[in-house]
Amino acid sequence: MAQITLIEAVTQALAYEMRNDDSVVVLGEDVGVNGGVFRATQGLQEQFGDMRVIDTPLDEGTIAGLTVGLAAQGMKPVAEAQFEGFIYPMMEHIACHAARMRNRTRGRITVPAVWRAPWGGGIRAPEHHSEANEHLFTNIPGLRVVMPSSPARAYGLLLAAIRDPDPVIFFEPKRIYRQYKEEVPDDGEALPLDVCFVLRDGTDVTLVTWGAQVKECLEAADELAQKGISAEVIDVATLTPLDFDTIAESVTKTGRCVIVHEAPKTAGFGAEIAARLSEECLYSLLAPVERVTGFDTHIPLFRLEMKYLPSVERIVEAAERTLAAS
Amino acid sequence: MSIAAKFEIEYLQYLDQDGKETGKELPEFAKDLDHMVELYKLMVSTRVFDAKSIALQRTGKLGTYASCLGHEAAHVGIGSAMRREDSLAVSYREYGAQLYRGVKPREVYTYWGGDERGNDFADAPAHDFAWCVPIGTQCLHAAGSALAFKIRNEPRVAVCTIGDGGSSKGDFYGAINVAGAQQLPLVAVIVNNQWAISVPRRIQSGSGTLAQKGIAAGLYCIQVDGNDIIAVRKAMEDALERARSGQGGSVIEAVTYRLGDHTTADDARRYRGEQEVKDAWERDPVPRLRKWLEAKGKWDDAKEEAWKAECDDWMDNEVNAYLETKNQPATAMFDYLYAELPADLEKQRELVASLDRK
Numbered sequence: 001m002a003q004i005t006l007i008e009a010v011t012q013a014l015a016y017e018m019r020n021d022d023s024v025v026v027l028g029e030d031v032g033v034n035g036g037v038f039r040a041t042q043g044l045q046e047q048f049g050d051m052r053v054i055d056t057p058l059d060e061g062t063i064a065g066l067t068v069g070l071a072a073q074g075m076k077p078v079a080e081a082q083f084e085g086f087i088y089p090m091m092e093h094i095a096c097h098a099a100r101m102r103n104r105t106r107g108r109i110t111v112p113a114v115w116r117a118p119w120g121g122g123i124r125a126p127e128h129h130s131e132a133n134e135h136l137f138t139n140i141p142g143l144r145v146v147m148p149s150s151p152a153r154a155y156g157l158l159l160a161a162i163r164d165p166d167p168v169i170f171f172e173p174k175r176i177y178r179q180y181k182e183e184v185p186d187d188g189e190a191l192p193l194d195v196c197f198v199l200r201d202g203t204d205v206t207l208v209t210w211g212a213q214v215k216e217c218l219e220a221a222d223e224l225a226q227k228g229i230s231a232e233v234i235d236v237a238t239l240t241p242l243d244f245d246t247i248a249e250s251v252t253k254t255g256r257c258v259i260v261h262e263a264p265k266t267a268g269f270g271a272e273i274a275a276r277l278s279e280e281c282l283y284s285l286l287a288p289v290e291r292v293t294g295f296d297t298h299i300p301l302f303r304l305e306m307k308y309l310p311s312v313e314r315i316v317e318a319a320e321r322t323l324a325a326s
Numbered sequence: 327m328s329i330a331a332k333f334e335i336e337y338l339q340y341l342d343q344d345g346k347e348t349g350k351e352l353p354e355f356a357k358d359l360d361h362m363v364e365l366y367k368l369m370v371s372t373r374v375f376d377a378k379s380i381a382l383q384r385t386g387k388l389g390t391y392a393s394c395l396g397h398e399a400a401h402v403g404i405g406s407a408m409r410r411e412d413s414l415a416v417s418y419r420e421y422g423a424q425l426y427r428g429v430k431p432r433e434v435y436t437y438w439g440g441d442e443r444g445n446d447f448a449d450a451p452a453h454d455f456a457w458c459v460p461i462g463t464q465c466l467h468a469a470g471s472a473l474a475f476k477i478r479n480e481p482r483v484a485v486c487t488i489g490d491g492g493s494s495k496g497d498f499y500g501a502i503n504v505a506g507a508q509q510l511p512l513v514a515v516i517v518n519n520q521w522a523i524s525v526p527r528r529i530q531s532g533s534g535t536l537a538q539k540g541i542a543a544g545l546y547c548i549q550v551d552g553n554d555i556i557a558v559r560k561a562m563e564d565a566l567e568r569a570r571s572g573q574g575g576s577v578i579e580a581v582t583y584r585l586g587d588h589t590t591a592d593d594a595r596r597y598r599g600e601q602e603v604k605d606a607w608e609r610d611p612v613p614r615l616r617k618w619l620e621a622k623g624k625w626d627d628a629k630e631e632a633w634k635a636e637c638d639d640w641m642d643n644e645v646n647a648y649l650e651t652k653n654q655p656a657t658a659m660f661d662y663l664y665a666e667l668p669a670d671l672e673k674q675r676e677l678v679a680s681l682d683r684k
Contacts, residue, residue: 051476052477057500057503057504057507059496061466061496061497062466062497062500062501062503064466065463065465065466065469065497065501066470066473066504068466068467069467069469069470069471069472069473072453072467073475075474077470089496096460097463102662102664102665103662103663105662106443106445106446107446108445108447108452110665142663165664166665241664241668241670241671242670243669243670
């Protein structure tokens with residue numbers, strides 16, 4: 001079986017679901033002949049035609065509104081926002097319509113749509129191409145916010161997102177689009193959207209993260225292991241609705257938690273996890289919860305962007321602080 | 327001088343403000359006088375319904391309500407031209423079109439009465455959109471619907487309505503733009519009632535007509551007298567036929583006047599003069615059609631009185647059904663959020679349930 005990258009897994013999932021469900025259509029800017037600026041939709045228009053892989057006019061609001069309309073009439077659209085920094089004009093349709101359509105019509109109209117967006121920094125991209133803004137969506141009721149961190153999880157979670165009867169924001173960490181390959185069978189098996197994935201078992205400290213930072217956390221866990229510290233690593237994967245039980249179980253066991261994310265610290269999604277830990281696991285905590293995040297600044301242009309992103313070094317230091325505290 | 331492009335916008339009117347024919351040959355549907363009586367009756371019942379809504383609001387039995395006074399010809403003209411399988415995406419005052427398509431007055435009351443169940447139409451087409459308050463977004467939902475119909479090769483048309491103010495929004499331009507580019511079966515109707523709350527038409531746009539906004543998008547465009555139901559209906563029929571047969575979308579500007587306040591929370595005397603409103607009443611669409619039907623011998627005072635009494639009974643019945651509707655349990659706020667309630671929300675739902683029992 002061929003080994004594929006995360007972005008190839010996205011393409012593989014799209015193609016699988018388009019073959020098996022005529023109602024699945026892909027729309028966005030440059031998704032057709034060009035196969036998307038990152039090539040996520042490579043070859044799909046050739047395979048499925050221009051009525052199922054649709055190049056839209058260059059207007060994100062148009063893409064988002066079409067997506068709501070398509071879904072409301074029984075299609076399963078997968079819209080592409082070319083970059084997460086261009087998703088803002090889509091937010092009215094996502095927040096005011098997609099996320100609340102089922103609720104406001106008491107289930108008469110639903111929006112089974114997916115919005116995919118390459119997400120995050122670290123690829124030396126131009127301005128507005130490197131944001132981490134998942135927290136702007138995790139506060140919207142009625143949505144699912146999903147972020148894969150490996151080729152296999154990209155495949156399984158995207159299939160689940162397309163099949164889900166409710167709207168899903170699917171952020172793809174572009175820094176790891178082509179970071180490594182793994183075997184991903186094209187078997188149509190979806191992964192659950194309601195669980196966090198425990199990627200590494202440990203007993204001393206829990207590293208909670210999602211998206212591209214999974215890589216840094218796993219590396220940090222390796223370094224910590226060399227220092228005799230056993231770190232558990234959790235990939236949240238579906239931020240909302242959150243599987244807090246998996247996090248709580250781990251932190252109850254380790255007594256220590258470091259939350260790692262790219263987005264700014266204040267009111268980032270890490271703040272929600274930290275608050276939930278203080279509400280539900282306080283008496284199991286042996287040390288203050290640590291957060292290693294982007295700063296409360298804009299992500300710098302690319303010469304400085306790696307200074308902004310959480311590093312292995314910062315994660316290891318934070319984990320060591322939790323150990324030193326007790 | 328060489329010309330790169332030029333255009334003209336047709337203006338359509340069959341009945342003048344006194345209900346006299348302008349001399350243009352009437353379209354087929356208007357020659358069926360019994361059908362025209364049915365349309366007139368719905369215009370009257372829409373007006374009775376509207377007055378009842380305002381009375382309910384003024385007596386504290388309804389929340390803020392957006393009146394449709396003066397728009398009856400435009401709205402009934404739009405709704406009556408459509409087929410059931412077509413989809414309608416309205417803003418929030420197009421009751422004449424919606425009543426024609428089976429929305430019940432009690433559902434309108436329920437929505438403006440603060441209950442989501444009003445959006446769960448029992449008899450109207452399930453594919454019609456719910457009221458759309460954010461302004462303009464419904465145009466793209468209609469365009470997306472039209473795209474779905476085109477992808478599935480269904481002979482259906484998506485219709486959206488929007489106001490003069492709403493036609494300033496990017497979503498309106500986006501919808502007509504993609505409809506032109508993709509040859510979508512979309513009919514966008516700008517119901518130009520001259521006022522977007524307090525902002526008059528002239529401040530919305532430098533465009534000579536609002537209809538011509540569709541020219542740049544590559545759509546067929548026409549302006550009609552929005553107080554002449556025959557003109558509105560004819561323009562709609564033509565546009566629907568073009569869209570259904572794959573010839574693309576249209577923009578129709580129906581020129582009318584908002585005779586009432588923007589909503590019950592508004593006081594239009596703050597920003598517009600009495601004389602203007604007085605003049606607008608001279609163009610009132612309801613007596614215009616009545617005069618025409620009377621001249622044809624199809625309507626008279628007795629019929630008017632009898633129909634109004636029937637409408638009163640109908641609306642009283644609808645109002646009673648609405649007032650008798652019990653509140654949903656508070657937990658309803660969770661029960662339609664997702665297809666299945668996520669486990670993480672169960673605790674919050676339990677809390678709401680326990681507070682509701684107190």
